[in-house]
Amino acid sequence: MSTLEIRNLHVSVETNDGPKPILRGVDLTLRSGEIHAIMGPNGSGKSTLSYAIAGHPKYQVTEGEVLLDGENILEMSVDERARAGVFLAMQYPVEVPGVTVSNFLRTAKTAIDGEAPPLRTWVKDVKAAMTQLRMDPEFAQRDVNHGFSGGEKKRHEILQMELLAPKFAILDETDSGLDVDALRVVSEGINRAHETTGAGVMLITHYTRILNYVKPDFVHVFVDGRVAEEGGPELAERLENEGYDRFLPAASA
Template structure:
């Protein structure tokens, strides 16, 4: 049983305040959707929790099972059980997918996986996400299509089995088939009930495949409305206009 607690989090980028006091608690077995218009600070929340150097924390706390993540380096946060699926996974020339995944799994588990078992897990993971086996030998994200990059993010999610996963617009740029494959991966990950998911999205489409228990509306750098799945339906019908006006 794990809990991610975000308390009054304030974040700036180059002296400009982006997050103005975010409060949110995600527990194992729960899926929270964060929805909001462009520029509302959704991605800032994701990257600030993960520790991207561009973001400066100006106030608040982020606790994972009582441990203050903000005191940890980026890799320590990941090893503590946090995972961030990126909206734009970066291409890393010369580093193969298999080498990268083995390094990551070794770091997170604290010991190198048995080669044969790892190869088996990797193949099973790739098969279930319809990723061609040849990908393992390719350079990390290099020349991957948008959909391939996202499927590869979910492959990492399934291999690393974090306590809390933050998925930053994993649905953006996916066609319906890819969205279905990716959503199935997220649902497999959720099925254990031992992990929490924070799903950041602009669109309600993915929520038809990955049903959240909680929906939070983000505007102007804070959560402005909260509810259950019905809130997503309301957003689908009415859009974000009422929130953008209110926060402006």
């Protein structure tokens, strides 16, 4: 059982006009086997939370801690955070021309585990995961994200999650840009990785449609860089019916 504990997290982002505060004191605890949905309107700080945890250099933590089993990962480099068990599926995955998916995945697995996986077992695992995600076998020989469709990029992110088996997976709007069929396949992959590895999942999303497939244990509503409300799956249903208006300043004026 592992725990990812976010304590009083304040984060600013660099802009042309200087640092801009985004997160204003976030407290959240995620445990192995739990699925937490992070919801909220645009600009509320959801993606900033994911980047800060992963270690994006543009996002400056000005106060607070992020503890993984009691160790502050904010003191770690990005690769150390990955080896400690933190995985980020990016909203906009970057292209890496010249590096094939096959080489990328095995290099990443070797770096995280500290040793190369046995080749025969690894090839079998990769093929099985790709088949379940309905990915063409030729996909493994393509350059990472180069020329990929939006759905292919998102499937590749979940393929990484399944094969790298992190302690905690942060999924930043993995549902964005997916049609109904792709959403179902990606959701099945998330559920499969979650059930197989027992990973804790932080699922960041604007909409409730992915929550029809990936059932959250907890829902957190972000507004203006803070957690405005927390609850169970019923909170997502309420957001589906009412939207975010009641959390916004105009709603209380």
